[in-house]
Amino acid sequence: MGKLGGVALLIVLVFAFTGIVFVTGGGKNSCAVAATISPTTAADLEPVAGYFGDQLVNAAAIINAGAAAGVNVKGQTLGVMTAMGESGLRNIEYGDLAGPDSRGLFQQRDTWGTLAQRLNPTESAGFFFQRLVKVPNWETLTPTAAAHAVQINADADHYAPYYSKAESVVAALVGGDAACAASAVVGGNAQQLAADLVVKIDAGNITGIAPDHLREIRWTAAGEVHENCGINLAILQIITVAVNTFGSVGISDINRLCTDQYLGNPASSHWANGGGHAVDFFSLDRTPTTGADANAIKLLNILAPLMPEGSATGQVQCRADAGTSIDFAGLNQFNDGCNHVHLQVDPAYTGSLKAAPAQAPS
Template structure:
């Protein structure tokens, strides 16, 4: 299986030469925009987890190839992790004792493709993704197990220490697209937004845990009014953007007043002024989030330019510990548990998210 065939090769080569990534939010996202992780973008970044310069440019090429292959952020992170473990994100033009013919970011041998292909960061990454997606349960096994199934390294645990740095690098390179996300906020009819979300709930694209907060969405969709069980319009829009961006999300909390989950904070946007002014995502793209992982950073970069004045997000210490802290003008950050992403608007706010990201602070 040394060479990509037909359409797959054409796609990878197009991306190799154009650098274009078509960002879609999964099967249900109607927003598709052209975005580029250019060498200039990567070069302009400060060192991330000890990686800089050409290393970040190579990581950007891997991410681009992953988007071309339709692989999610976790898969892109696995590939960056693997290249870290194989080459230190350097495009090596020599092999070693174990593989004298190994070359490139992934140290691929001559059975993978031609020398020129293996030394092309985008094409060699395409080879990696082509094999990764054929690994059974690659999204749920440990990262090093998924990489080992592709690379067949002598040490199955070789890639373990590289996963956290890979998450940091991918998070630094991947940003959301606020202009794309803004298309989801043009709808200001809460009942219609809720009805659209119910479709995604029934399809399994939005999941919840006990106590059930998804019923709050169902009640709004059905036009039912339940005391202290409403959801802020902007929060419905946040949920819409999140599920469109990732294809699937898990929600642990919305209106805690509705479920009588008083946690000792009367000012909580989950609770204050009737509740329902915040949402907690415990998973993005069917992957648990820490509030500091690549998916979380992508969500925050997508949403925060659209958030109205007085908005806030949690997990600031989680991001600081992971080295992926964000500067969020006009959005307060606070400490929160590292098992979800918390987003809130001011409990007194009754309007929409900003359809024009340039006016986000107004």
């Protein structure tokens, strides 16, 4: 990532309710919502994945339009990917044989809007996101399939080569890992977090197995109190970070006291102090996890700086056997089954995840 012209991009997100404040100095690996990217900042960046200057300014406009439309980082990345495939991130004023009236970043035809609207990067991106969010289960589709559902390109796989480049551009513009950015949209209201998660459950983005622990999320969302079936606020936040990062997750355990799954360990965070202080993910991005695979390491790297004192993760021996051992500062590790990722907070802890640390400007 290039210099930011000596001016650090500072984004402070303060939630009105008791929640988390995330601060970024715009430096590499800082956490930020891909929402308020300055065009000047984008223009000053060194080339990213072969894109530079006005192309990055246009990417910033797409990212900001996505934020305004309420889509997550994955959706914003899809927008950048699509414009790469349609116009090379250039706001072109001509079409092609298939669409002689196509114009702009997304090569939108005259049925999309006026010529002025289609040549306006923000408005044309807004048109794209308006249609994207109406695509059923767009978050679980492959990137090129989601884009094709909006654009109806002659080649359904046309956009596939651009997704990794789009990830690089989004990461550079937000000042860090795009997945890290997903962690910055987590608030601290348990019922609202649970309600947002129920939407993802109903959309198929969060799945479970028997016994049903997803009902614990539904009860929390509805404000229903069931004895020994609560969920720690930090665990709801962890689930939110995971699904925001990977688009879909599978959950096998939350509150084992609720489902009467006593496995011989009264100190287990699944069980102790009313239960619900741990979560087990059996899949990330619709891929089974061993706790030692790339997705598991990615999730742990995102969460480790945010976990409160006394938190822990399992599968340490799985990572040792796989050659992926890593020291997650502030996160204790212990042996556990290699068919999931286990994350827990101290059963006595009742607060939020920690704020992401600010980073120095690059």
